[in-house]
Amino acid sequence: MSAEKTEVRAAGNRRARIPAFVKNVRGVKNWKEVADWLAWRGIEDIECITPDQAGVARGKMMPSKKFTSNTSLALPSAVFMTTINGGYPENGHGFIYPEDDGDLKLVPDLSTLSVVPWEDDPTAQVICDLVRRDGSKVEFTPRNVLRRVVDAYKKHGFEPVVAPEIEFYLVNKNPDPDYPLQPPVGRSGRAIAGGSGYSIAGINEFDELIDDIYHFSESQGLEIDTLIHEEGAGQLEINLRHGDPIKLADQVFLFKRTIREAAMKHNIYATFMAKPIQGQPGSAMHIHQSVVERKTGKSIFSNPDGTETDTFRHFIGGMQRHLPNSMAVFAPYVNSYRRLVRNSSVPVNTHWGYDNRTVALRVPYSDPAGRRVENRIPSSDSNPYLSLAASLACGLLGILSKIEPDAPMDKSANSDSIDLPRGLLEAVELFEQDEPLRKLLGNSFVSTYGAIKRAEYETFMEVISAWEREYLLLNV
Known part of the structure; x- marks a missing residue:
């Protein structure tokens, strides 16, 4: 058999040994599959993201090797109490801002793993849930509210x-x-x-x-x-x-x-x-x-x-x-x-x-x-x-x-x-x-969300609109 044919057959055997899950466009079952999935695509970076109260993607980016090395991921609880303009609400109406601003643990949902197709470098993303240090769900985070x-x-x-x-x-x-x-x-x-x-x-x-x-x-x-x-x-x-x-x-x-x-x-x-x-x-x-x-x-x-x-x-x-x-x-x-x-x-x-x-x-x-x-x-x-x-x-x-x-x-x-x-x-x-x-x-979600919306309204009230300048400036 020619060297060329031997090379083609060897390549074909390698393709045959590729596990089916590696070719999944979206999601894998466990951490072992994650490593193979990332390696097959040459993924360099991972975006660990989760929606905040506005639906904005928050999270951390890291090298793929760090992601698969059992690294503990966390975000400050304040991330989920932030207004759309980057401020924080005041206490009241059942809401109390946590004094310690402790961390919430990010737990990747591996079924959501996918590539980030608009990035120049090979990048993947995974949506994460939030839990406390004892593993209990965080009631006021959006994905947990829906769950x-x-x-x-x-x-x-x-x-x-x-x-x-x-x-x-x-x-x-x-x-x-x-x-x-x-x-x-x-x-x-x-x-x-x-x-x-x-x-x-x-x-x-x-x-x-x-x-x-x-x-x-x-x-x-x-x-x-x-x-x-x-x-x-x-x-x-x-x-x-x-x-x-x-x-x-x-x-x-x-x-x-x-x-x-x-x-x-x-x-x-x-x-x-x-x-x-x-x-x-x-x-x-x-x-x-x-x-x-x-x-x-x-x-x-x-x-x-x-x-x-x-x-x-x-x-x-x-x-x-x-x-x-x-x-x-x-x-x-x-x-x-x-x-x-x-x-x-x-x-x-x-x-x-x-x-x-x-x-x-x-x-x-x-x-x-x-x-x-x-x-x-x-x-x-x-x-x-x-x-x-x-x-x-x-x-x-x-x-x-x-x-x-x-x-x-x-x-x-x-x-x-x-x-x-x-x-x-x-x-x-x-x-x-x-x-x-x-x-x-969930009580903590309703209180947190209400506090955020009140704070956003107050910042809106600081802005003078074009309508006010047009109709009030020279008429009142």
């Missing part, structure tokens, strides 16, 4: 299923925040205009950017169901496939990073602000929700004959009762409430209806197995872990308390009176006062 709600469903023999839809804007770079955001220029050479809902041409304006989003997503094992152009100028929406809430929240968390990085590569910004451009539609994170039996996998929203169950109605009833009290999570910033106005494309009520996009809780037409409730209230600036947790918590409280909904709305509700809090402080007060919701989400 707490999912575990409550499991305790009653249920399993929630979700499918988020995330809207966002592409805008020109804006290094000076005093200037309004502007839509970017697409491949046509013209600035993008609004009114392009579901326009394929609108998507094609950003073909190369969208290709990068798809490629980056595929490299991380993230599954995009569909991508559309929304009504706003440069506004897009990504729909994700339905599945486990924690896995879907992880995907939204990573998608936000991915989309921002892809946009930066093309010298523009991607923003998930709820209302980034005056006169343009806001951006939402709609959440489709259903519930199945853990043992059988059958929907608890549908009877064997295909009709709606009492549980389905009670889920909607719970959403209607507790949704206004969850607005601090669904609309977490002052800017979020600029999206929630009458006679617009966003519902400002607690109504429900069949295939009615003007109500908060839409029931899309589907077969009995696919019966679900779409929560159309959350904005895209909300933390996906917390929005999913709060939304599912509202529904579970309705199931457990057998709360009956009102009659479905079969007409437009856009011009009805606003049933939701109009501002952040009002929303925080309602959030803290809802005792069943507090119990389900």
Whole structure:
């Protein structure tokens, strides 16, 4: 046999010996598999990340050899008490800032291991959970809040299923925040205009950017169901496939990073602000929700004959009762409430209806197995872990308390009176006062989150807006 053929066969044998898990795009089972997975890709650095209360990635980066050497990873507890502008809340309303600012241990969830495709050097990332030194879960961290709600469903023999839809804007770079955001220029050479809902041409304006989003997503094992152009100028929406809430929240968390990085590569910004451009539609994170039996996998929203169950109605009833009290999570910033106005494309009520996009809780037409409730209230600036947790918590409280909904709305509700809090402080007060919701989400989370939102509101009040300068400067 020639030396060339021997070399080819040897190479083929080496390929055959490669374990299947090494080729997993996303996730491994144990630490031994981690080492092989990293080595096969030549990974040099690891990003150990976790979402803070705003959904921002926090964590540590380290060489891959250090990551696999049983290194203990920790973050200060203050990381999860930080405002979006980098400040810290004051004590009060049940919140007490820990004097020692002790460490919380990062525990990598190896099922989330994936590459970071936009980095020049071979880099991987892994999402981490937070535990205390004794191994107990940290109640107020976002991933644990969602897990707490999912575990409550499991305790009653249920399993929630979700499918988020995330809207966002592409805008020109804006290094000076005093200037309004502007839509970017697409491949046509013209600035993008609004009114392009579901326009394929609108998507094609950003073909190369969208290709990068798809490629980056595929490299991380993230599954995009569909991508559309929304009504706003440069506004897009990504729909994700339905599945486990924690896995879907992880995907939204990573998608936000991915989309921002892809946009930066093309010298523009991607923003998930709820209302980034005056006169343009806001951006939402709609959440489709259903519930199945853990043992059988059958929907608890549908009877064997295909009709709606009492549980389905009670889920909607719970959403209607507790949704206004969850607005601090669904609309977490002052800017979020600029999206929630009458006679617009966003519902400002607690109504429900069949295939009615003007109500908060839409029931899309589907077969009995696919019966679900779409929560159309959350904005895209909300933390996906917390929005999913709060939304599912509202529904579970309705199931457990057998709360009956009102009659479905079969007409437009856009011009009805606003049933939701109009501002952040009002929303925080309602959030803290809802005792069943507090119990389900966790007392320390509710207190910590409320304190953060109050502190953010106070810093907003220090800023003088263009509206004040325009109408008050020379008139009052």
